[in-house]
Amino acid sequence: MIDTAALQQRFIAIRENKTFETFVIAIIVISALVIGAKTYAINPQVAFVFRVLDIGITLIFLVEIIIRMIADHSLKKFFSKGWNIFDFIIVTASLIPVDESEMALLGRLLRIFRVLRLVSMIPELRVLLNAFVKAIPRMGYVSLLMFIFFYIYAAMGSIFFGKINTELWGNISISMLTLFRVATFEDWTDVMYETMEVYPLSWIFYLTFIFIVAFVFLNMMIGIVLEVLQREHEQFSRESGEGEAGEVHWIREHTEQMEQRLIRMEEMLVNLQESRQNSEKRPPDPP
Numbered sequence: 001m002i003d004t005a006a007l008q009q010r011f012i013a014i015r016e017n018k019t020f021e022t023f024v025i026a027i028i029v030i031s032a033l034v035i036g037a038k039t040y041a042i043n044p045q046v047a048f049v050f051r052v053l054d055i056g057i058t059l060i061f062l063v064e065i066i067i068r069m070i071a072d073h074s075l076k077k078f079f080s081k082g083w084n085i086f087d088f089i090i091v092t093a094s095l096i097p098v099d100e101s102e103m104a105l106l107g108r109l110l111r112i113f114r115v116l117r118l119v120s121m122i123p124e125l126r127v128l129l130n131a132f133v134k135a136i137p138r139m140g141y142v143s144l145l146m147f148i149f150f151y152i153y154a155a156m157g158s159i160f161f162g163k164i165n166t167e168l169w170g171n172i173s174i175s176m177l178t179l180f181r182v183a184t185f186e187d188w189t190d191v192m193y194e195t196m197e198v199y200p201l202s203w204i205f206y207l208t209f210i211f212i213v214a215f216v217f218l219n220m221m222i223g224i225v226l227e228v229l230q231r232e233h234e235q236f237s238r239e240s241g242e243g244e245a246g247e248v249h250w251i252r253e254h255t256e257q258m259e260q261r262l263i264r265m266e267e268m269l270v271n272l273q274e275s276r277q278n279s280e281k282r283p284p285d286p287p
Contacts, residue, residue: 011071024064025121031057032115054111058094061114065091083120090114127236131229138224146217150176153209160202161195182206183213 014020034053042050065087072078079085090113119125154175161169168178168191182188188206195202 008070008073011067015068015071021121024060025118027057027060028114028117028121031111035112035114057114058091061091061094061117083126087117087120090117123236127232128229131225131232134232135225135228138228139221142217142220142224146213149209149212149217150179153205154179156205160199160205164195164198179209179213182209185214 030053034050034057038047038050068084068087069075069078079088094111094114119129151172154172157169157175157179158172162171167174169175178191182191188210192203192206195205
């Protein structure tokens with residue numbers, strides 16, 4: 001009879017083994033290199049080798065995902081994590097045969113996302129990506145406010161500079177593209193000097209726009225990302241027990257446990273003292 005508990009412990013040991021993790025990461029890198037190599041013109045012999053490599057990589061990924069599924073106590077626990085769902089979809093999609101069908105095109109596209117499995121395998125990359133995703137809603141409000149300033153300055157630029165250069169300031173949409181060029185510092189001085197020949201004080205328009213958009217708003221976005229990233233690092237440290245945050249979390253947990261024990265001991269002492277007092281007040285039994 002198969003000892004399922006011992007078998008599961010073996011799979012857990014394999015999953016948590018650093019050598020196994022490094023091997024899977026190396027296979028992911030090789031898979032990415034194979035996908036990139038297929039974009040070049042290659043001879044049929046090399047294409048056959050790549051097909052064999054693709055089949056081998058797919059089988060390795062399939063074995064790896066099965067090991068991880070068995071290592072978890074249940075499928076519900078496995079699929080409760082978003083990265084496990086992502087890995088399962090990518091591995092399952094890799095089983096689609098690569099031929100000339102429409103499903104094969106979907107399979108090729110999903111094979112490209114194998115590279116993202118590096119994020120699921122490396123905790124530090126997961127922290128970075130989680131911070132980016134959580135920062136998007138807050139950055140959305142900054143982007144909305146930045147768009148309002150883009151719109152205002154684009155309307156002003158179209159009104160003042162539309163007759164100077166219609167290719168850059170002909171309408172508000174083209175003006176917004178020009179302002180994006182200015183915000184990214186792509187030869188923006190040429191645009192400024194052209195308008196300064198007609199409006200000498202037009203440099204105020206460009207400098208105020210650059211100060212507001214390139215300095216203020218972009219730094220606000222950087223600040224949001226750094227704040228969220230710091231919180232994600234602290235949470236990761238608490239969960240892994242590493243770093244200063246992990247030590248503080250460990251001390252706090254043990255302090256709470258000690259407080260609960262002291263409270264229970266105090267309750268036991270109070271109950272013991274009350275029982276003694278009750279026994280002393282009770283009259284002795286008659287002879």
